[in-house]
Every structure is written in C-alpha cells, then in structure tokens.
Amino acid sequence: xxxxxxxxxxxxxxxxxxxxxxxxxSAMDAIARQPEASGKIQxxxxxxxxxxxxxxxxxxxxx
Amino acid sequence: MRSKLTIRLITLLFFLLPFLSMAxxxxxxxxxxxxxxxxxxxxxxxxxxxxxLWSYTTDEGVHEYIGFPLPVILWDNGLQVFSxxxxxxxxxxxxxxxxxxxxxxxxxxxxxxxxxxxxxETHHATNVKPLDFSITKNVFTIMIVSLLLFFVFSRMAKTxxxxxxxxxxxxxxEPIVLYVRDDIAIPNIGKKHxxxxxxxxxxxxxxxxxxxxxxxxxxxxxxxxxxxxTFCLAMLTYxxxxxxxxxxYWMHIFWMPGVPKLMRLVLAPIELLGTFIKPFSLMIRLxxxxxxxxxxxxSLIGLMFIFKSWLGSSLSFxxxxxxxxxxxLVAALQAYIFTMLSALYFGSAVEEHDHDHAH
Numbered sequence: 001x002x003x004x005x006x007x008x009x010x011x012x013x014x015x016x017x018x019x020x021x022x023x024x025x026s027a028m029d030a031i032a033r034q035p036e037a038s039g040k041i042q043x044x045x046x047x048x049x050x051x052x053x054x055x056x057x058x059x060x061x062x063x
Numbered sequence: 064m065r066s067k068l069t070i071r072l073i074t075l076l077f078f079l080l081p082f083l084s085m086a087x088x089x090x091x092x093x094x095x096x097x098x099x100x101x102x103x104x105x106x107x108x109x110x111x112x113x114x115x116l117w118s119y120t121t122d123e124g125v126h127e128y129i130g131f132p133l134p135v136i137l138w139d140n141g142l143q144v145f146s147x148x149x150x151x152x153x154x155x156x157x158x159x160x161x162x163x164x165x166x167x168x169x170x171x172x173x174x175x176x177x178x179x180x181x182x183x184e185t186h187h188a189t190n191v192k193p194l195d196f197s198i199t200k201n202v203f204t205i206m207i208v209s210l211l212l213f214f215v216f217s218r219m220a221k222t223x224x225x226x227x228x229x230x231x232x233x234x235x236x237e238p239i240v241l242y243v244r245d246d247i248a249i250p251n252i253g254k255k256h257x258x259x260x261x262x263x264x265x266x267x268x269x270x271x272x273x274x275x276x277x278x279x280x281x282x283x284x285x286x287x288x289x290x291x292x293t294f295c296l297a298m299l300t301y302x303x304x305x306x307x308x309x310x311x312y313w314m315h316i317f318w319m320p321g322v323p324k325l326m327r328l329v330l331a332p333i334e335l336l337g338t339f340i341k342p343f344s345l346m347i348r349l350x351x352x353x354x355x356x357x358x359x360x361x362s363l364i365g366l367m368f369i370f371k372s373w374l375g376s377s378l379s380f381x382x383x384x385x386x387x388x389x390x391x392l393v394a395a396l397q398a399y400i401f402t403m404l405s406a407l408y409f410g411s412a413v414e415e416h417d418h419d420h421a422h
Contacts (some may be wrong), residue, residue: 014361043246046388046396046399047400047404048399050348050396050397050400050404051344053348053352054344054345054347054348055344056350057348057351057352057355058347058348059342060353060355061347061351062352
C-alpha cells in the first residue's frame with residue numbers, strides 16, 4: 001500500500017503551521033508583558049519563523 | 064490634494080476590475096486548459112536563451128514573440144558563439160561551423176543535421192551536451208541588476224564627499240543601509256569585526272531584494288527561482304564563513320571544550336555536517352519561498368481562466384491580487400532573513416569568548 005505523497009505534504013504543513021503558530025503565540029504574550037521590547041521580539045519571531053519554514057519547504061520538495 | 068470624491072471614484076473603479084476577468088475565456092475551448100496552464104507555468108519557471116517578453120498566437124495560428132535573442136556561448140572542443148535566434152524557439156536546428164545543436168526542453172544538445180534526439184527509458188535525452196556558458200535570461204538579468212545597483216550606490220557614495228547629509232537616492236537608501244549595519248551586522252557579529260563583512264551583507268541584501276521584486280513583474284524574470292543562483296549565494300556565505308573563521312570556531316566544531324573526550328569524537332562529524340547544512344538551508348529557503356510563491360500565484364491566475372464564470376473568475380482575481388501583495392512582503396522578508404542568517408554565521412565564526420568556565 002503506497003501512502004500518497006500529498007498526505008506527507010499535508011503532515012508537513014500541519015507541523016510547520018503548529019510550530020510557527022506557537023512561536024507567534026508566545027511572541028504575542030511576550031509583547032503583551034513588555035510592550036517596549038516589541039521590536040526585538042518581532043525580530044526574533046521572524047527569524048524563528050523563517051527557520052521553521054525553511055525546513056518545511058525542504059521537506060515539501062522531498063514529498 | 065485631490066478631492067475626496069475623486070479618491071472614492073478611483074477606489075470604486077479599482078474594485079470593479081475583477082469583473083473584467085470574465086472576458087477572453089472563449090478561446091482555446093478545444094484544447095485542455097489545465098495542461099495548457101501547466102505547460103505555461105513550467106515554461107515560466109525555466110531559464111530561456113532569449114529575453115522573451117511575451118508571445119501570442121495570431122489568428123492564423125502563428126506564434127509571434129516579442130523580445131530579443133541573447134548570445135549562446137558553448138564550449139565544444141573550441142568556442143562557439145552564435146545568437147539564440149538561430150534556434151527559432153526550439154523549432155529548428157542551429158548550425159554553427161560543422162556542428163548542429165538543438166534545443167530540447169530548454170537545454171542544448173549536439174545533434175546531426177536533422178536534429179534527432181534519442182531518449183532513454185526515463186524520457187531524458189541521451190545526446191551529448193556541450194559545456195554551456197551562454198548568456199541566458201537569468202545571467203542577463205543578474206548582470207543588469209548588478210550594474211544598476213553599482214551605479215545607484217556609487218552615486219550615493221559620491222554625495223557623501225561634499226556633505227554628510229545624503230541627497231537624491233541616498234535619502235531612501237541611507238536608513239536601510241544603517242538598518243543593515245545597526246540591526247543585522249552589529250548585534251550578530253559584534254562591534255569589533257563587523258566592518259569586514261558589511262560590504263557582503265549589504266550586497267546580498269539589496270541584490271536578493273531587487274531580484275525578488277523583479278520576479279513579481281510581468282517580465283517573467285525568475286532569477287531566485289533558479290536553484291543554481293541561490294546555491295551560489297549560499298556557497299559565498301559558506302566560503303566567507305570558512306575562510307575568515309578563527310581558531311575558536313574550529314575548536315567548537317572538532318574539539319569542543321567542556322565535553323568529555325569520547326563525546327567529542329561522536330559530535331565532531333555531526334558538527335561538521337552542520338556547517339554544510341546551514342548554508343544548504345539558506346539555499347533551499349530562498350529558492351523554495353520564491354518558487355512556491357510564483358507557482359501559487361500563476362496557478363491562481365490560471366484558475367481564473369478555468370472558471371470562466373462571473374463569480375469564480377473575479378474571486379480568483381481578488382485572491383491572486385491579495386497573494387501578490389503578500390509576495391511583496393515575502394520578497395523583502397527573504398532578503399532580510401538571508402542577510403540576518405549570514406550575519407549570524409559570520410558572528411559565530413569570529414566570536415571570541417573566554418574559556419574560564421565550562422560550556
């Protein structure tokens with residue numbers, strides 16, 4: 001039985017979405033606690049999101 | 064300042080634009096639209112040997128192309144230079160000297176006078192391919208963009224000789240350059256060593272941003288869509304990291320302090336692999352983001368032609384428009400991320416810290 005590759009693609013999207021969603025959530029909590037640090041938090045959030053998306057895309061090409 | 068009524072009229076007309084997308088759906092009802100769209104998208108992602116702006120089919124069924132051909136430079140036991148117009152967009156065999164070449168799926172193969180191409184089982188051509196140094200569309204675009212950036216920035220640098228406040232184009236670019244220095248370079252590399260890397264970081268940032276933006280225009284320029292281009296950019300980062308790294312960097316890879324000796328032997332190959340994987344991920348990230356964005360955008364536009372109805376086409380147009388705006392953000396973001404991660408890798412290469420305490 002062959003698992004179609006589109007199922008793999010769906011799993012990858014779930015994983016990447018959950019990861020980036022968690023980062024966004026904790027970033028928003030942190031900004032709510034300390035609004036003056038929002039610039040640094042935003043930067044760190046973007047870096048983490050880009051790294052996760054990098055893995056997501058690499059896996060998406062394999063699938 | 065225009066009156067409010069004018070602004071509201073213009074906005075209303077703008078939002079009525081989607082309904083124009085119903086037009087022009089009658090042609091091509093015999094051919095399979097989906098495969099035509101797929102071929103179109105595939106053609107847009109490839110690199111071509113001529114700078115074709117657009118093409119259309121006249122009523123007699125003749126293909127007309129608007130654009131100009133670029134030179135083809137091959138090394139096939141001797142230098143062969145000819146114009147790519149000899150290929151006639153893949154329909155004829157080009158003769159240069161006594162060798163014949165034919166375009167097949169965007170690659171040049173050496174054939175005989177009739178242009179026979181032998182295929183193997185996996186439908187790949189098995190003819191001989193000469194070494195290809197041609198100026199293709201991607202190479203041409205890279206050259207134009209680098210010349211453009213060079214002229215813009217050298218003009219900006221010249222205005223600094225007379226007064227320290229920039230004028231002209233420098234007014235827009237100076238805050239961006241300062242942003243790259245203060246928020247990307249110095250926090251990651253440190254105040255002591257950042258100056259050496261600034262030229263590379265600035266170049267990569269503006270180059271990637273400009274090329275990403277150009278990919279969104281209707282000219283069909285797709286430089287970062289090409290994995291070879293992003294491979295070269297990532298390789299430059301890797302080479303700079305390797306050749307300007309200090310002793311601490313290599314110590315941390317091969318013989319980390321504070322770790323039991325047997326563990327070091329186990330971790331060293333993994334760390335070495337890590338030095339390759341980090342630029343590799345840079346390459347994949349840029350390539351995949353831009354390519355995926357283009358594919359989705361073109362598919363949505365193709366969806367407009369598949370629906371051919373009042374509601375579906377206009378909704379697809381609005382979706383494609385929204386996605387285009389997102390692509391603008393992605394263009395800038397990917398340039399920023401590439402530069403930021405490169406700075407991070409340079410920082411880890413030159414950072415020096417005291418080893419009084421165990422890590």
